[in-house]
Amino acid sequence: MSTHLPHRSVVWIQALTIAWILVVLTTSYRVTFAAEPDYASELPRIKPLSPKAALDSFRIQPGFRIEQVACEPMVTDPIAMAFDEQGRLFVVEMRGYSEDENLNLGRIRRLTDKDGDGVFDHATTYVDQLSWPTAIACYNGGVYVGVAPDIRYYRDQDDDGRADEERIVYSGFGRGNVQGLLNSFHWNLDHQLYGATSSSGATLDTPNGQKLSLRGRDFAFDPKTEAMIPVSGGAQHGLSINGWGERFVCSNSDHLQYVVFDDRYLIRNPFLAAPSPRISIATDGPQAPVFRQSPIEPWRIVRTRLRVAGEVPGPVEGGGTPAGYFTGATGVTIYRGNAWPHEDYQLAYVCDVGSNLVHRKRLHRQGLRYSGSRIDEGDEFLTSTDIWFRPVQLANAPDGTLYIADMYREVIEHPASLPPIIKKHLDLTSGRDRGRIYRIVPDNFQQPALPKLHEASARELVATLDHANDWHRETAARLLYERGWQQAEEDLQKLVRQGKHPEARIRALRALQAADALPDSLLLTALKDSHEQVRRHTIECAESQLDSPAIREHLAAMVQDESMPVRFQLAFSLGGLDLKDRLGPLVDLALDRPNDLYLDLAIQSSLASGAGPALIQIVESPSPSANLVSRLARQISQQQDKQDLQDLAGWLQNLPPDRWRAATTVLTSLRPQPKSELQRAMNREPWKSARRDVLDRAHQLLDDHQPSASDDKTSSQLTLAIRALTLGDAEREIPRLRRLLSPTESSSLQQLSLQVMGQFTSNQVAEALIDEWPQLTPQRRRSAFDTIVSRPAWQDVLLTAIESERISAIELDFSKWKSIVPDGSATQQRIERLATSLNPDRERILEEYRIVLETKGDVTAGAEVFKKNCSSCHRVGDVGYELGPNLAAMRNRGPDAILTNVLVPNREVNPQYMNYIATTSDGRVISGMLTSETGSSITLRSDNQNAHTLTRAEIEELRSTGKSIMPEGLEAQIDKAAMTNLLSFLMQSE
Numbered sequence: 001m002s003t004h005l006p007h008r009s010v011v012w013i014q015a016l017t018i019a020w021i022l023v024v025l026t027t028s029y030r031v032t033f034a035a036e037p038d039y040a041s042e043l044p045r046i047k048p049l050s051p052k053a054a055l056d057s058f059r060i061q062p063g064f065r066i067e068q069v070a071c072e073p074m075v076t077d078p079i080a081m082a083f084d085e086q087g088r089l090f091v092v093e094m095r096g097y098s099e100d101e102n103l104n105l106g107r108i109r110r111l112t113d114k115d116g117d118g119v120f121d122h123a124t125t126y127v128d129q130l131s132w133p134t135a136i137a138c139y140n141g142g143v144y145v146g147v148a149p150d151i152r153y154y155r156d157q158d159d160d161g162r163a164d165e166e167r168i169v170y171s172g173f174g175r176g177n178v179q180g181l182l183n184s185f186h187w188n189l190d191h192q193l194y195g196a197t198s199s200s201g202a203t204l205d206t207p208n209g210q211k212l213s214l215r216g217r218d219f220a221f222d223p224k225t226e227a228m229i230p231v232s233g234g235a236q237h238g239l240s241i242n243g244w245g246e247r248f249v250c251s252n253s254d255h256l257q258y259v260v261f262d263d264r265y266l267i268r269n270p271f272l273a274a275p276s277p278r279i280s281i282a283t284d285g286p287q288a289p290v291f292r293q294s295p296i297e298p299w300r301i302v303r304t305r306l307r308v309a310g311e312v313p314g315p316v317e318g319g320g321t322p323a324g325y326f327t328g329a330t331g332v333t334i335y336r337g338n339a340w341p342h343e344d345y346q347l348a349y350v351c352d353v354g355s356n357l358v359h360r361k362r363l364h365r366q367g368l369r370y371s372g373s374r375i376d377e378g379d380e381f382l383t384s385t386d387i388w389f390r391p392v393q394l395a396n397a398p399d400g401t402l403y404i405a406d407m408y409r410e411v412i413e414h415p416a417s418l419p420p421i422i423k424k425h426l427d428l429t430s431g432r433d434r435g436r437i438y439r440i441v442p443d444n445f446q447q448p449a450l451p452k453l454h455e456a457s458a459r460e461l462v463a464t465l466d467h468a469n470d471w472h473r474e475t476a477a478r479l480l481y482e483r484g485w486q487q488a489e490e491d492l493q494k495l496v497r498q499g500k501h502p503e504a505r506i507r508a509l510r511a512l513q514a515a516d517a518l519p520d521s522l523l524l525t526a527l528k529d530s531h532e533q534v535r536r537h538t539i540e541c542a543e544s545q546l547d548s549p550a551i552r553e554h555l556a557a558m559v560q561d562e563s564m565p566v567r568f569q570l571a572f573s574l575g576g577l578d579l580k581d582r583l584g585p586l587v588d589l590a591l592d593r594p595n596d597l598y599l600d601l602a603i604q605s606s607l608a609s610g611a612g613p614a615l616i617q618i619v620e621s622p623s624p625s626a627n628l629v630s631r632l633a634r635q636i637s638q639q640q641d642k643q644d645l646q647d648l649a650g651w652l653q654n655l656p657p658d659r660w661r662a663a664t665t666v667l668t669s670l671r672p673q674p675k676s677e678l679q680r681a682m683n684r685e686p687w688k689s690a691r692r693d694v695l696d697r698a699h700q701l702l703d704d705h706q707p708s709a710s711d712d713k714t715s716s717q718l719t720l721a722i723r724a725l726t727l728g729d730a731e732r733e734i735p736r737l738r739r740l741l742s743p744t745e746s747s748s749l750q751q752l753s754l755q756v757m758g759q760f761t762s763n764q765v766a767e768a769l770i771d772e773w774p775q776l777t778p779q780r781r782r783s784a785f786d787t788i789v790s791r792p793a794w795q796d797v798l799l800t801a802i803e804s805e806r807i808s809a810i811e812l813d814f815s816k817w818k819s820i821v822p823d824g825s826a827t828q829q830r831i832e833r834l835a836t837s838l839n840p841d842r843e844r845i846l847e848e849y850r851i852v853l854e855t856k857g858d859v860t861a862g863a864e865v866f867k868k869n870c871s872s873c874h875r876v877g878d879v880g881y882e883l884g885p886n887l888a889a890m891r892n893r894g895p896d897a898i899l900t901n902v903l904v905p906n907r908e909v910n911p912q913y914m915n916y917i918a919t920t921s922d923g924r925v926i927s928g929m930l931t932s933e934t935g936s937s938i939t940l941r942s943d944n945q946n947a948h949t950l951t952r953a954e955i956e957e958l959r960s961t962g963k964s965i966m967p968e969g970l971e972a973q974i975d976k977a978a979m980t981n982l983l984s985f986l987m988q989s990e
Contacts, residue, residue, distance in 0.1 A: 036421060040425055043425040048431065064442055065445075083397060098414065101131045142163070144169070148173040149174070170204050172212075173202040182202070195220075232934065234933065235278065240332050247259040254329070263934055269635070277932075283373045283374070299413075299418070300354075312421070330392055336469075337399075351392060356391075382440070398469070402440045408431050502531035509534070523541065526538040536565050539558070555574065567592075571589050572606065609641070616647060629665050652690040661720060691727045694727060701717060722740065725737060758790060785813065813968055814834065866879065868973075869970065
């Protein structure tokens, strides 16, 4: 049971690794047609360690030690775990990983510690003949198992250690990616079982005959009714729930994410355009550095070298280095036990299966978000020098410790990511007969008695809800749910009032809610609890009892609660009240914390009706939330509620002249659909006069404006004035907007002018942009191109300009353009003819540019090339935005690889950066990377300044182009001299 590896040994291992890398990277190969290169000498097989020897390979932070509680042959290929109420461990074995799904090698093993010493000494095969099982949870004497395409339920009724009951509960989960299957089953405080759908997606049949799509979302279901709902999420492999019921997820290269809100509230308002519910929260970035102690696998070194050289396909990650960053983040887990020091409670732990380590972070509440900061600077919580150590999942345990499922494999990698010339030298089944399970214990740990919650009475289970270990609280809550609450209600009510732990008071509340035995008096008491999370959950529990005047009155008063999570939940829950009862509190919430993106979202979700009066009250306040005003105005445009339009007309009619800013904010946020009632109204009084007054003032401000290239000098008043031009006629306003495209204006003002021009429908927009084309920067040209191709009529104008040589075709992204227009259309045929006449051979262009690799460029000039051409989507240092892949480690990537990705962006496309096309109900065609998807909306982003969040109500079609969001043809803006400078800049950037 080794814990701390001597520093000298670590240095020796690192030195060997560096030496191996140098040998491999300095070996040259010449690919010929005569023979395929053979890398056998560079790809030696790595021998495994015995279970005993493996313990000596670990290095763990002071105060802890690692213990082995099971190993082969008792368990093999463990990837998920669940403890039942007797402390028995059910283990998912994915023995068919990664290509043998048809052999049905997967199993569920039941492990028992009969002598209570903390080491399992007996095992049975509970279920076998499974293809790629990935998730498990205990329920009602059996287990739910995720085995795509199904979720199945198994139970052993005669207690012989083997399940004799089996049924399929759901079917329709995807199997397209062995590393993107459903996973991570966990019970939440609402007595539902949550799971991660992952990247393979799901389309499930429902009892009412409809299909339930889980693309980009996770799921939860009630085991009693087996009703499933989609929930926010959508990461890859790993989901964890903290003591407050909040969810954290992870993906391969985005190791710690937080789910801010849930979809179920959003579907009440179909006119709500939502931001992404899932946000990255690691302060050191999604693909943060990791500090492995194991040698880098030879195959990984060779593959990276070949990818950098362009000899094999695949993304060049992590700056071209084969390791040292998160590539296989999995199994995020919030520690909720009681065996470790108190300060470790609710820390986040993440495995990196590719780097043989477990990483940890401290979570910090920041308003409605969390941030996660590294605890071990330059180090990790747990590392191993053994590359076979493959921590896949973690689990909070009955003994208060943290368990690790170690798949123990020689190679963990998606088979499609391994080039055949490498793969043929590897054995992807190596380790199928091995596997270990460990636990992390503090140095002073003493083994507690095994739980016997299956023998506990209802009263004992209620008492267990106040246990210091959340595994006991969770299991007791589950057992009470399974058995029913009839004999526990009095004890539960007492626990709500007197529970020692806030987590216990929450679980008691939730139990009483499920039992429909939560009296108003107790709700009112809990709404005053000293802990913010108890108050938050009580508000949610009160949603079923809003018919009580006392509860409604108390909820209305809670708008002054000091806690942001409380107010956030309140904004969602108020949506269950009648408009007369919710309007005032919702407006109060909006005015107290204006411009909080997520609080505004919650408020709007509760305004499926009443958007008009809410908008008027908010905009009349001294400091209105411009974000919420814009959202509500957009909703009114789509909803076309007659009362809302009448309320707005009355407000405009009585608006004094000094309220120009308020009138402008509202009128410019309205987006009337063609031939809609709103469009007709805006041409009548009082709308007509209000538009005229707003425009007159806007014209005055713009006439007085002095051009400035500084973004800092673009005032909010000037920004409003530019937006106000959408209220005028194209013939009159387009010339004003054209003047704002001058190079003497700031980039943000130019971009805003382009966005405003795109809201007109006149062909004058396309003509104006074509006239201004020569003076536009490359970034603005890309935005102008996106604007023009967003409307079919404007595409014809652009094509004519190209054919008449007013615009050089070589500057345009024909690949993207062709994907936008309908197949077989006349426009597509014209595009095809132009593209064919150009026929830029990207590989030929790449070869022509390789000469730049032989010359050293000017770093300062290269920084300007980057800022001008790349910074709208990429970030280096403090310059630019991180829409595309992280370029921070570019100097390690190698200039050849950078050149290839710039000039041949579609050689290999990472699905994360795929371009999507949305056709809207008002005739626009919008393209960009799909950055967010909720039950009510999607967000497409083409660069940092061009994001479009569309409600599902306004989307007619959404499809993937199969192409990268990175444009082709950058050689038109970056000649060879500029490319030399750009590469020099990137190679020297931190």
